[in-house]
Amino acid sequence: MPTRKGMEVSIAVSEAVKLANVDVISAYPITPQTHIVEHLSELVADGDLKAAFVPVESEHSALSAAIGAAAVGARAYTATSSQGLALMHELMFIASSIRMPLVMTVTNRAISAPINIWNDLSDIMPQRDCGWVQLFAINGQEAVDLTLHAFRIAEDPRVLLPVVVNLDGFILSHVIEPVEMPDQATVDRFLPVFKPVLRLDPDQPVSLGNFGSPDVFIEVKKQVEEALIGSEKVAAEVWKDFESLFGRTYKPVESYKTKGAETLLVTMGSITETAMTAVDAMREKGQKVGLIHIRLWRPFPFKEFFQAIRGAKVLAVVDRALVTGGVGGPVGLEIKSALFEKKERPYVAEFVAGLGGRDLTVEVFAEMASKAGRYAKAGKEMHYEMIGVREK
Amino acid sequence: MAKIDALHPWKEVPIGCAILEAGNSRQLKTGDWRSKIRPVTDKEKCIKCGMCWIFCPDMAYSQNTDGYFDWNTYYCKGCGICARECPKKAIQMIAEEE
Numbered sequence: 412m413p414t415r416k417g418m419e420v421s422i423a424v425s426e427a428v429k430l431a432n433v434d435v436i437s438a439y440p441i442t443p444q445t446h447i448v449e450h451l452s453e454l455v456a457d458g459d460l461k462a463a464f465v466p467v468e469s470e471h472s473a474l475s476a477a478i479g480a481a482a483v484g485a486r487a488y489t490a491t492s493s494q495g496l497a498l499m500h501e502l503m504f505i506a507s508s509i510r511m512p513l514v515m516t517v518t519n520r521a522i523s524a525p526i527n528i529w530n531d532l533s534d535i536m537p538q539r540d541c542g543w544v545q546l547f548a549i550n551g552q553e554a555v556d557l558t559l560h561a562f563r564i565a566e567d568p569r570v571l572l573p574v575v576v577n578l579d580g581f582i583l584s585h586v587i588e589p590v591e592m593p594d595q596a597t598v599d600r601f602l603p604v605f606k607p608v609l610r611l612d613p614d615q616p617v618s619l620g621n622f623g624s625p626d627v628f629i630e631v632k633k634q635v636e637e638a639l640i641g642s643e644k645v646a647a648e649v650w651k652d653f654e655s656l657f658g659r660t661y662k663p664v665e666s667y668k669t670k671g672a673e674t675l676l677v678t679m680g681s682i683t684e685t686a687m688t689a690v691d692a693m694r695e696k697g698q699k700v701g702l703i704h705i706r707l708w709r710p711f712p713f714k715e716f717f718q719a720i721r722g723a724k725v726l727a728v729v730d731r732a733l734v735t736g737g738v739g740g741p742v743g744l745e746i747k748s749a750l751f752e753k754k755e756r757p758y759v760a761e762f763v764a765g766l767g768g769r770d771l772t773v774e775v776f777a778e779m780a781s782k783a784g785r786y787a788k789a790g791k792e793m794h795y796e797m798i799g800v801r802e803k
Numbered sequence: 804m805a806k807i808d809a810l811h812p813w814k815e816v817p818i819g820c821a822i823l824e825a826g827n828s829r830q831l832k833t834g835d836w837r838s839k840i841r842p843v844t845d846k847e848k849c850i851k852c853g854m855c856w857i858f859c860p861d862m863a864y865s866q867n868t869d870g871y872f873d874w875n876t877y878y879c880k881g882c883g884i885c886a887r888e889c890p891k892k893a894i895q896m897i898a899e900e901e
């Protein structure tokens with residue numbers, strides 16, 4: 412029987428990568444991702460993980476090498492953060508468009524400038540449209556489990572797309588949490604050996620990463636889009652399988668105390684657990700507040716989202732990145748567009764908060780929930796409100 | 804670049820624009836257009852040095868069994884580099900016949 416053990420979440424993620432029996436790890440260290448790849452390099456050096464560890468000279472090369480490894484049929488893994496992810500940007504599109512099912516952990520950290528190593532989602536949000544499946548972990552256990560799910564989803568022949576598992580830098584990656592590490596035998600049953608559909612093989616030569624003229628480019632993009640949308644169904648199957656083997660349940664959108672709730676906080680990532688504590692406190696005071704958190708960000712799970720918000724009058728959306736010069740943050744933008752065609756829709760109050768590691772406390776979530784309620788009552792027209800910014 | 808011999812619906816395009824058949828670039832004929840001039844070699848002047856073959860950017864020249872270099876109509880663009888580089892001025896660019 413697996414037991415729960417206190418572990419630093421970064422170490423737990425690298426142990427999950429080891430359980431996934433990866434063949435190739437290519438990585439370049441960057442705060443706060445470092446502990447993950449450092450531990451993996453130790454596991455390889457000590458002979459505990461039979462994989463090739465490729466110490467590259469940049470993140471651009473880290474993702475390139477992972478793409479190359481996946482192209483020969485290896486199970487490939489990389490991890491990065493912030494500026495490192497930005498440096499991977501052009502390869503992000505290539506990995507998805509040539510259908511390389513690799514897995515990457517992103518320990519979310521603010522993008523410079525000013526130089527800042529603390530947490531927000533401004534690194535991953537600009538990668539929203541790269542054609543990757545994107546998952547968000549709210550705690551250490553999810554970070555471990557989603558890493559295993561990621562390989563299954565990525566390698567499914569109906570998907571064949573790269574997957575990113577997001578976990579908040581420091582506030583999740585560097586904390587010690589009780590984690591139940593799955594046992595190897597059950598993981599092997601859950602995650603069989605990767606069988607590539609196409610791979611570089613001298614005996615059966617194929618070319619990958621080719622030129623695509625205007626005659627074929629749109630068709631290739633359509634394939635990626637359909638595979639990405641279809642990955643939601645595959646994720647549901649993977650989660651069902653995982654539940655039967657490990658007993659833990661995963662859904663694209665999760666609800667917390669939504670029954671009878673008029674206002675719903677909408678969150679992503681590890682701030683969710685702080686927000687839950689805020690919901691508990693507000694519920695104790697008799698306020699009709701609940702929470703939903705989005706685990707599957709890409710593809711966006713519209714159906715589950717609409718189901719989860721049913722009955723709610725007000726949404727208080729918490730964004731931790733800014734769509735500059737636009738209407739707020741990426742999550743708010745997504746939700747408002749999704750609701751546009753609905754005849755009955757809740758009032759959406761959009762908050763941009765926690766940029767560059769500014770603390771998001773229980774009190775801040777209570778403030779956002781109550782502001783959302785007040786704005787809805789007053790029918791206030793709002794694009795978004797930046798929380799905690801000093802005016803004087 | 805892959806030869807596009809048919810415009811497939813998106814479901815039938817090889818996944819991720821992969822090319823599944825080795826060496827098919829050979830089937831890609833790039834000479835379906837040419838500027839309105841083409842090279843003609845005067846075999847009296849030609850010394851079979853192969854400079855035309857070396858300089859041709861489209862690799863349109865190849866050596867035949869008697870050692871002279873002939874150009875392949877499927878690839879020549881009529882750029883005239885061969886004529887310019889020929890040390891014996893053996894190549895003339897002449898107008899294409901309509």
